[in-house]
Amino acid sequence: MKSRSMLLGLTAAAAFFGPPSFADSPPADDARPDRSREFATPPPDEAQAKATLLRDILTEMRHSQDDGGDGAVARNQHAKHHGAVRATFAVADGLPEGLRVGIFREPRSYDAVLRFSNGRARVDNVPDAHGLAIKILGVEGKPLLDDPADAGTQDFVLIDHPVFFATDPTNLVRVEAARKALERGEQVDITPIREQIAIARAFPKLGTPSPLEMTYFSTVPSRLGARAVKYRASPSPDNASGLPPLTKASSVDALREAMVARLSTNREPARFDFQLLLQQDEQAMPIEDPTVEWTTTPITVATITINPQAFTGAEQLEFAENLSYTPWHGIEEHRPIGGINRVRKDIYQAGSAFRHDANGAPRKEPTVADLDRLYQCEAAEGR
Ligand code: HEM
Numbered sequence: 001m002k003s004r005s006m007l008l009g010l011t012a013a014a015a016f017f018g019p020p021s022f023a024d025s026p027p028a029d030d031a032r033p034d035r036s037r038e039f040a041t042p043p044p045d046e047a048q049a050k051a052t053l054l055r056d057i058l059t060e061m062r063h064s065q066d067d068g069g070d071g072a073v074a075r076n077q078h079a080k081h082h083g084a085v086r087a088t089f090a091v092a093d094g095l096p097e098g099l100r101v102g103i104f105r106e107p108r109s110y111d112a113v114l115r116f117s118n119g120r121a122r123v124d125n126v127p128d129a130h131g132l133a134i135k136i137l138g139v140e141g142k143p144l145l146d147d148p149a150d151a152g153t154q155d156f157v158l159i160d161h162p163v164f165f166a167t168d169p170t171n172l173v174r175v176e177a178a179r180k181a182l183e184r185g186e187q188v189d190i191t192p193i194r195e196q197i198a199i200a201r202a203f204p205k206l207g208t209p210s211p212l213e214m215t216y217f218s219t220v221p222s223r224l225g226a227r228a229v230k231y232r233a234s235p236s237p238d239n240a241s242g243l244p245p246l247t248k249a250s251s252v253d254a255l256r257e258a259m260v261a262r263l264s265t266n267r268e269p270a271r272f273d274f275q276l277l278l279q280q281d282e283q284a285m286p287i288e289d290p291t292v293e294w295t296t297t298p299i300t301v302a303t304i305t306i307n308p309q310a311f312t313g314a315e316q317l318e319f320a321e322n323l324s325y326t327p328w329h330g331i332e333e334h335r336p337i338g339g340i341n342r343v344r345k346d347i348y349q350a351g352s353a354f355r356h357d358a359n360g361a362p363r364k365e366p367t368v369a370d371l372d373r374l375y376q377c378e379a380a381e382g383r
Pocket of ligand 1: 057
C-alpha cells in the first residue's frame, strides 16, 4: 500500500491549490454509499464533521480578531469583496409549468443586491476562486430559518467553478486537515483524497479581468419543489470589458477597478442570465456528491441587470461588509439539499453572528428602503 501512497510535504503546501496533475494516480478504492438521492437521514459522522468545521472556523475568526489591526472581524471565507451592487432580478415570462415554483412562480421583477468576492485572497492579482452572492428582496413564502431577522430574502451563493472539491462534510474535514498540515510543512499522505485535491487545485484562476465576465455556479443542489436543481449565473457577452487578462503584475484591486470602470465611470449596465441545471439522471447527477458536475443544458429563468451606479462609497462598502449570505436565506420551495448544504446552515449562521457581534454591527436582512437610501441607479433601458 505504501508504494501507492502519495506523500507530499514542504513546497507542496503552496502547490495545494496550484496546477500539478494527478493523471498518473491509481484509481481510488470506491466503496461509497449511493449518493444519487438525498439521504433520508444524515450519515452518523456528519454531526461530528460539522462540529469540527465550525470549531475551526470560529477559532480562526477569534485569531483574526486578535491579529487584526483594528480588531474588526471579517468573514472566514470570501472576506475580500469587490463591492455590493444593487440589481434587478427579473423572472422570465412563459416558463414551463414545472419550473414555475417559489420565486419563479410568475414573471416579475425583484430588487436584489449582489456581493462579488475573492475566495481566499486579499489581493486580486493572484490565482483564486471568486464568489457571486445574490440576495433577492421582498420574497414571500415559508422561510427556512426561524429568526424573523433572516426572513424575506432568497439568497443564491455561487462560485466561478462548476463543482465543489469535497464530496461531503467528513471528506471536507480530511481535505482541510491535509491542507493545514501541508501549510505547516508536514508530510501528508494524500492518497485517499487525491481526487478532491485535484479539484481544489483547479479552483484558483487568474486571468478574467472583471467579475462581471465570470460564470458562477452553486456547485451544490437545492430543491425546486419536488425536483432538484443546481444554479448558474452566466454573464452576457455584452459585459466584456476589453481589458487585458489579469496577471501578477495587475493591480491588487483590479477586479473592483474593472467593476467601477464599467458601472460607475463608463456608466454601462451589466447583465447575467440566471439559469437552472435540472437533475435529469440520479446516477449521473447525484445529490450527495457535489464533486460531480451536472452536465445538462442550462435553462434561463431570470435576467439579472446591474444598472450603472456608484458602489464604493464608505457607507456602501460597510454595507457590503455587514451583509450576510447563506443558502438557507430562502423559502421552503428552494430548500438546499445534500450534506455540504446541511452543515452550511449552522456554520454560516454562527460565522455571521460572531462577526456581527464582534464588530457591534446589527444583523438583519436588508430592505428595499435600505437599497433606496444607499444606491442611486440609473435606468439603462435601451443600452
Ligand atoms: C461545508 C462547506 C462550506 C463551508 C464550511 C463554508 C464556509 C463559509 C463561511 C464561514 C462563509 C462566511 C459566512 C459569513 O460570515 O457570513 C462562507 C461564505 C461564502 N461561501 Fe462558503 N462554505 C462552504 C461551502 C461553500 C460552497 C459549496 C460554495 C459554492 C458556491 C461556497 C461559496 C461561498 C461564497 C460565495 C461565500 C461569500 C458569501 C458572501 O458574499 O457573503 N461555500 N462560506
